Amino acid sequence: MIVSNRTNFRTTPRLLPSAKLGNLAKTATSRFNLLAKCMHYATMVRCGPAPSEMPISTEQTNTVPATRFPLRRRTTVLAVLASALAWSAQAQSPPTAPTLSLHDAIVRSQASPQAHISQDQVDLTRGAVIQAGLAPNPRLYLQSEDLRPWASNFDFPNSTEDYGYVGQLFELGGKRSRRVDFARANERQAEANRTLANQQIAGRVAAAYWSAVANAGIEQLLERDLSAVDEIARYNQERVNSGAGRGVDLIRVQIERDRLRLALATAKREVVQSRIELFRQVGQAPDDAVRLSDKLDSSLPAQTQTLATVLATRADLVAAREAVQAAEADVRLQRAVGVPDLDLLAGYKRNAADNTLYSSLQLPLPFRNRNQGEIARAQASVHLAQDRLRQLELSAQADITAAQQAFQQQQEIVRDILPDMRARAAQNLAIMDDAYRSGGVDLLRFLDAERTAFDVEVSALRTLAEYQQAGLRLQLAYGMQP
Numbered sequence: 001m002i003v004s005n006r007t008n009f010r011t012t013p014r015l016l017p018s019a020k021l022g023n024l025a026k027t028a029t030s031r032f033n034l035l036a037k038c039m040h041y042a043t044m045v046r047c048g049p050a051p052s053e054m055p056i057s058t059e060q061t062n063t064v065p066a067t068r069f070p071l072r073r074r075t076t077v078l079a080v081l082a083s084a085l086a087w088s089a090q091a092q093s094p095p096t097a098p099t100l101s102l103h104d105a106i107v108r109s110q111a112s113p114q115a116h117i118s119q120d121q122v123d124l125t126r127g128a129v130i131q132a133g134l135a136p137n138p139r140l141y142l143q144s145e146d147l148r149p150w151a152s153n154f155d156f157p158n159s160t161e162d163y164g165y166v167g168q169l170f171e172l173g174g175k176r177s178r179r180v181d182f183a184r185a186n187e188r189q190a191e192a193n194r195t196l197a198n199q200q201i202a203g204r205v206a207a208a209y210w211s212a213v214a215n216a217g218i219e220q221l222l223e224r225d226l227s228a229v230d231e232i233a234r235y236n237q238e239r240v241n242s243g244a245g246r247g248v249d250l251i252r253v254q255i256e257r258d259r260l261r262l263a264l265a266t267a268k269r270e271v272v273q274s275r276i277e278l279f280r281q282v283g284q285a286p287d288d289a290v291r292l293s294d295k296l297d298s299s300l301p302a303q304t305q306t307l308a309t310v311l312a313t314r315a316d317l318v319a320a321r322e323a324v325q326a327a328e329a330d331v332r333l334q335r336a337v338g339v340p341d342l343d344l345l346a347g348y349k350r351n352a353a354d355n356t357l358y359s360s361l362q363l364p365l366p367f368r369n370r371n372q373g374e375i376a377r378a379q380a381s382v383h384l385a386q387d388r389l390r391q392l393e394l395s396a397q398a399d400i401t402a403a404q405q406a407f408q409q410q411q412e413i414v415r416d417i418l419p420d421m422r423a424r425a426a427q428n429l430a431i432m433d434d435a436y437r438s439g440g441v442d443l444l445r446f447l448d449a450e451r452t453a454f455d456v457e458v459s460a461l462r463t464l465a466e467y468q469q470a471g472l473r474l475q476l477a478y479g480m481q482p
Helices: 019-047 070-093 102-109 113-132 176-241 249-282 307-313 315-337 370-435 441-476
Strands: 139-145 161-170 344-349 353-361
Touching: 102 176, 102 307, 113 176, 113 353, 139 441, 161 353, 176 249, 176 315, 249 307, 307 315, 307 370, 315 370
Parallel strands: none
Antiparallel strands: 139 161, 161 344, 344 353
16 A cells, blocks of 8 residues: 555554663663763863862962863864764664675576586586597407316426417597597587576576565565554544544454455565575575665666577577587497498417417408498487477577567556556545545545555556566577576
């Protein structure tokens, strides 16, 4: 409920715990003693010391003992007194509550565990890039044949054939470079997904922030409306007690007060829930002492982007294009995997008492398995990624058009309709307030005017919140960071 300037409010003092009262009393006592000493010292400077504090001389019993300090000394003492008063006033001021702007909330959310998940996925793909560029390790073979340790005539140097050779696999068809290309395409896709995830986190934080600000504004409106209704209830109670008012008017006001109390309880619950959701999106524990500093009526800058620029820079479209490139790199890799690899072996062989060299070449014959199935799978993945890219482009165009129209409509409402509506509601309430206090209208019409003004202010808050949300959706449609 919105009240006019003529409505008088009565504030209820806030009660403090006994421990805080004791601390405040001690602090006030010490500051009072300090000020008393300063004032006493200033009085001595002005009028001289008291007779009980002056030394008495037999030679000067008939003279006036009071002597004044120089002007510079009096000025210094007065400056000390003024500084003490200023320090006392500053110490009594309440501490400033910490604030949280939308920009600060978004910055904090980028360091949350939710944001670290996408960064960890990028780190996974970077490890895959390192592994993809590594060549196969050489292999060492040590072999001994014709071992007969149970025979009586067995002589190991002359009765066995011993081998010592090294094998190396040579990858053909450009497998290693194809693996690196595929891994790097996955890395670029993960980086684009990280950018998209950060934008989505920022969008959710901004949406939760404006929702919490709107709910807090509605709570403040209800508190002011309830305070005004309490004043009206006391006014009608005094009229009933004096016999000048009707009891039915008092009951109507009390019913209205009960309705506002229920609405205020609901609003407080929504404020708590919206703040919990905000801090959950930020990635921090809820803090009731933090005050949200940004205002709903803050203007948004004009935002225009060409369709070609948006399609080229939006994070989800960039990730979709990287997915197509990764699928194409996978096709090239699977075709390279179908090429047989060459395995060379070379080393030493001891045959009985003869020392010889050993060499071998191994090459699979691709008569049946040429990796046909994996090649077909990779080609299907390319078609799938391309279809997803085209669908995302169509969805992006629709999102941009819808976001632009919604933002323009909300901007026109906030600029053209909302100010006049709020002004008329406030004017109507002021007229009805004067008419009710002068006895020109009954209580029902006055309460209806107050309820109308309150509904208009709530609608204004929600409209401003929707205006901020429309601007947020337009930023996300453009692929911009909120």
